[in-house]
Each structure stands twice: as structure tokens, then as C-alpha cells.
Amino acid sequence: MTEQATSFLSDRITSLAESQTIAMAKKARELAAQGYDVINLSFGEPDFQTPQYIKDAAKKALDDGFTFYTPVAGYPDLRQEIVNKLKRDNNLDYKPENIVVSTGAKQSIANVVMSLVNPGDEVIIFSPYWVSYEEVVKLAEGIPVQVKGTIDNDFAITPQQLEDAITSNTKLVMYSSPCNPTGSVFSKEELEAFANILAKHPQIFVMADEIYEYINFTGQHASMAQFDFIKDRVITVNGFSKGYAMTGWRVGYIAANKEIADACDKMQSQITSGTCSIAQKAAVAALKGGRGSAEEMSAAYLRRRDLVLGLMNEIPGIRTYVPQGAFYIFPEISSYFGKSFNGQVINNSNDLSMFILNDAHVAVVSGDAFGADECVRFSFAASDEKLVEAMRRLKESLAKLV
Ligand SMILES: Cc1ncc(COP(=O)(O)O)c(C=O)c1O
Numbered sequence: 001m002t003e004q005a006t007s008f009l010s011d012r013i014t015s016l017a018e019s020q021t022i023a024m025a026k027k028a029r030e031l032a033a034q035g036y037d038v039i040n041l042s043f044g045e046p047d048f049q050t051p052q053y054i055k056d057a058a059k060k061a062l063d064d065g066f067t068f069y070t071p072v073a074g075y076p077d078l079r080q081e082i083v084n085k086l087k088r089d090n091n092l093d094y095k096p097e098n099i100v101v102s103t104g105a106k107q108s109i110a111n112v113v114m115s116l117v118n119p120g121d122e123v124i125i126f127s128p129y130w131v132s133y134e135e136v137v138k139l140a141e142g143i144p145v146q147v148k149g150t151i152d153n154d155f156a157i158t159p160q161q162l163e164d165a166i167t168s169n170t171k172l173v174m175y176s177s178p179c180n181p182t183g184s185v186f187s188k189e190e191l192e193a194f195a196n197i198l199a200k201h202p203q204i205f206v207m208a209d210e211i212y213e214y215i216n217f218t219g220q221h222a223s224m225a226q227f228d229f230i231k232d233r234v235i236t237v238n239g240f241s242k243g244y245a246m247t248g249w250r251v252g253y254i255a256a257n258k259e260i261a262d263a264c265d266k267m268q269s270q271i272t273s274g275t276c277s278i279a280q281k282a283a284v285a286a287l288k289g290g291r292g293s294a295e296e297m298s299a300a301y302l303r304r305r306d307l308v309l310g311l312m313n314e315i316p317g318i319r320t321y322v323p324q325g326a327f328y329i330f331p332e333i334s335s336y337f338g339k340s341f342n343g344q345v346i347n348n349s350n351d352l353s354m355f356i357l358n359d360a361h362v363a364v365v366s367g368d369a370f371g372a373d374e375c376v377r378f379s380f381a382a383s384d385e386k387l388v389e390a391m392r393r394l395k396e397s398l399a400k401l402v
Contacts, residue, residue, distance in 0.1 A: 016135055019132065019135075019369075020131060020365055020366065021042060024364070037361060039386050040363045040382075041362060041378045041380070041382060041387075041390055042363040045247040046247070050246050051286075054244060054286045057282050057286075058278050061278045066278060069274060069277075078281075082099045082253055082287065083098075084287070089221070092231075092236070092255065097261065098257065098258060098261050101253045101280065102251075102253060103250045103272055107252065109136060110136050112235050112237070113136045114267050115260060116263075118140075119141035121171035121172070122143045122145050123137045123145065123173075124145045124146075124147055124166070124173045125145065125146055125174050126147055127146040127147060129176070129370060130176055131370060134371070147162060148161075148371065149182070155179065159193040162197055163197050166204070170201065172204065173207070174206075175207075177210065180212065180370075181328050181365075182321065183322075184321070184324060185216055191223075195224060198230055205234070205260075206224050206235065209238075212243075214295075214298060215243065215301055215327060218325065223236060233257075235254050237252065240252070242326075249279040249282060304387060308378065309329065316398075317333070318333055328378065330372070339402055341355065341402070349373045353365065353376055362394055
């Protein structure tokens with residue numbers, strides 16, 4: 001399109017980056033459509049089907065006539081089940097009025113940021129971070145401030161780093177644990193150290209994204225909201241996409257103080273209203289069914305993690321961190337920068353991921369999208385055969401770079 005033709009679009013949309021994970025998936029699909037055997041490790045979703053008992057509940061919801069608009073914040077029974085889950089899994093006390101169900105945790109996060117951030121407010125984002133955090137902060141005209149962990153430090157963030165990043169304009173801190181893309185997990189002690197710092201700054205809120213809670217290989221999940229002295233300022237985000245393999249159903253939620261929950265309800269009421277009725281009834285069944293299916297899937301991810309790590313560690317020039325949760329490996333690949341193949345020089349993670357896609361026909365996401373250009377993200381939510389073949393091709397292709 002010409003410059004003139006795009007000028008009618010708002011500054012808001014033109015300055016927004018396209019989600020790179022979605023863009024990469026699109027390119028991979030294009031190559032596949034041309035007949036190439038593309039192994040797609042760029043997706044942020046389980047390769048498992050949603051468990052049957054959840055599908056059955058959705059069918060029943062349809063037959064029972066749940067086809068009408070739903071309450072904006074979610075059906076009362078779903079909000080109650082979420083309250084029960086937060087008590088059972090996280091020892092957190094909430095009431096249904098503290099819960100807002102949204103069309104995916106992505107919407108929950110957007111609601112929170114839109115409800116809290118004024119233009120010019122600073123939002124501290126623990127980096128590497130999930131792709132949408134920075135863009136949604138920019139949409140709210142906030143200023144993203146990255147606090148970065150590196151592979152040398154197991155992607156940990158120190159309390160001192162947090163303290164140094166805080167200013168009188170800081171409004172919100174955002175992180176995910178288990179983390180997408182690194183797979184790092186904050187321990188209770190680490191979160192407590194952050195909470196102690198934030199206790200000194202009563203104007204700062206925390207968005208704790210716990211969507212990978214059920215895919216945690218350490219066996220221990222800690223929530224920032226567990227610290228009573230800061231709980232009122234913590235918004236816990238969670239959802240069904242990852243743990244229950246329900247990405248397409250679009251159900252996420254927050255637990256927060258009532259004022260924030262009401263604000264998110266109000267925001268959502270003007271944008272999408274209540275989440276799909278059938279998906280909500282399926283989510284009720286998911287929670288009532290407990291964690292069994294999630295644990296089975298998590299065991300499979302752990303096995304695949306070790307399979308991929310073993311093969312990846314044999315490839316020269318790649319440094320890996322052993323992910324403690326989620327289903328991604330986020331290796332450091334900067335030793336390939338400056339190398340080339342057939343005149344094509346690799347200058348950054350984007351060049352490298354395009355090279356890997358074009359040469360190995362393996363789709364990955366450049367670390368740049370997550371605030372870490374020295375890395376590349378591989379999902380291991382794929383079959384053993386695909387993972388083994390992807391690593392074989394990767395090794396062969398990277399060896400061509402000199
Ligand atoms: C860290 C993180 N938070 C939130 C989301 C959004 O999940 P949902 O599918 O519920 O919108 C994702 C999905 O990739 C994620 O990785």
C-alpha cells in the first residue's frame with residue numbers, strides 16, 4: 001500500500017507491532033502450502049486435544065440451551081469454581097466478585113493494563129517477556145521499561161534490578177512465571193524479595209501471569225498474591241489455554257481486588273461483553289475435573305524437554321538453559337551472528353529464524369519478539385518424531401553458516 005493509502009489508519013494501530021508468533025506461523029503455513037514439509041515449532045500452544053470430559057461438557061451446554069449472552073464477568077458457577085481453584089491450588093482467598101472471566105488471558109491482560117495505566121505511566125516488564133505485554137502497554141500509552149534477565153543468570157531478575165527500575169512514575173510490574181519464552185520459574189523466596197521492595201511503593205501494582213502454572217517441572221508454584229501485605233495490589237492472571245489444552249476456546253481470568261475487577265468488567269462490557277457461553281461451561285467442567293489431565297500432559301512435556309535439550313546441546317554454538325516450566329526452549333544463538341550462507345549474512349535473531357525456516361523448514365520465533373535478540377524460541381509441544389527431525393535439520397542447516 002502507498003503511504004497515502006495507509007494514512008487514514010490511527011497512529012495507535014500503525015505503531016502497533018504485529019504479533020511475531022502469529023506472523024511466523026503465517027509464513028510457515030505459506031511454505032507448507034507450497035508443498036514444503038514444514039515442522040512448526042513456533043506455536044505457543046499444546047499439541048494435545050482438549051480432554052474428552054471437557055468436550056462433553058461443551059456438547060451438553062449446547063443441548064441444555066446455553067446460547068444466550070453471558071454475564072460480562074462470567075457465569076456465577078465458573079467464577080465460583082475459579083475461587084475454589086485459587087483456594088485449592090494457591091491457598092488464596094477470593095470471592096466471586098474478585099473474578100473476571102475474559103475471552104482468553106490475552107483479553108484479561110489488556111483489561112488490566114487499560115484499567116490501570118494512564119498515558120506516561122511506566123510499566124516494568126520482566127524480560128524476556130511474552131510478546132503482547134509491551135504492545136498492550138503502548139496501546140494504553142504507557143511506557144514499557146524492561147528489566148532484563150540473561151541466560152548467564154538463568155534468566156533470573158534480581159531484587160536490585162527491580163529496585164533500580166522503579167521511579168515515581170512506575171504504575172505496574174508485569175511478569176509471567178513459569179515464563180514464556182524462557183521457561184524460568186520464580187520461587188517463593190524470589191517473589192517475596194520482589195514483594196518486599198514493592199511494599200515500599202504503594203502506588204505500584206503487579207500483574208502476575210500464571211497461565212503456565214500447570215506446566216511446572218519444579219513441582220512448586222508460587223503466587224505473588226500469597227503475600228498478604230501486597231495481595232490487594234496483585235492481579236493474578238490465569239486461564240485454560242495451556243494447562244487444559246484449550247487454546248481455541250478462549251477462556252482466561254483475573255483475580256484482583258474488587259475495584260480492579262469492576263474496572264475490568266466495565267472495560268470488557270464495552271468491548272466484547274461476556275465470554276462464549278459454551279466455552280465457559282466447558283471451563284467449569286475442566287476445573288471440576290481437577291488437575292489429572294494437566295499432569296499427564298505436563299509429564300509428556302517434561303519428557304520432550306529432555307529429548308530436545310539432549311539433541312540441541314549437541315549443536316555447536318547453541319547455549320541452552322534448562323526450562324523449569326512451560327513448553328519452550330529459549331537458547332542463546334548469537335555465536336551465529338556475522339556468519340553467512342550463500343551471501344546471506346545473519347545479523348540478528350530474525351535473520352537466523354528466517355534462515356532456519358527457509359533452509360531447515362523449521363518454524364521458530366526470533367528472540368527479538370520477546371526482548372532478547374540473542375535468543376530464538378523453540379516450542380517442544382510437538383511429537384517426538386517431529387522434534388527429533390527438527391533438531392536433525394537444525395544441526396545440518398546451522399553447520400552451513402560460516
Ligand atoms: C505468558 C502468556 N500469557 C498469556 C497468554 C494468553 O493466553 P490465552 O490463550 O488465554 O489468551 C499466553 C499465550 O500464549 C502466554 O504465553
